[in-house]
């Protein structure tokens with residue numbers, strides 16, 4: 001009987017870990033549909049491989065990053 005109890009406990013731990021993995025994947029947001037949300041061009045495949053949730057193509061992401069840096073430098077008077 002002890003063996004069975006032990007096996008049951010182990011499988012419950014595994015189920016909990018698997019459930020947690022699924023939940024954290026869901027809260028991280030949906031996967032990209034492969035289309036840039038800004039220019040509607042296809043996102044580079046290597047970019048999607050690196051980040052399956054990328055919403056912008058490399059060009060738009062760089063533009064957005066540059067814009068963000070500029071705003072940070074100029075503050076609210078941008």
Ligand SMILES: [Zn+2]
Nearest residue numbers: 036039057060
């Ligand atoms: Zn784009």
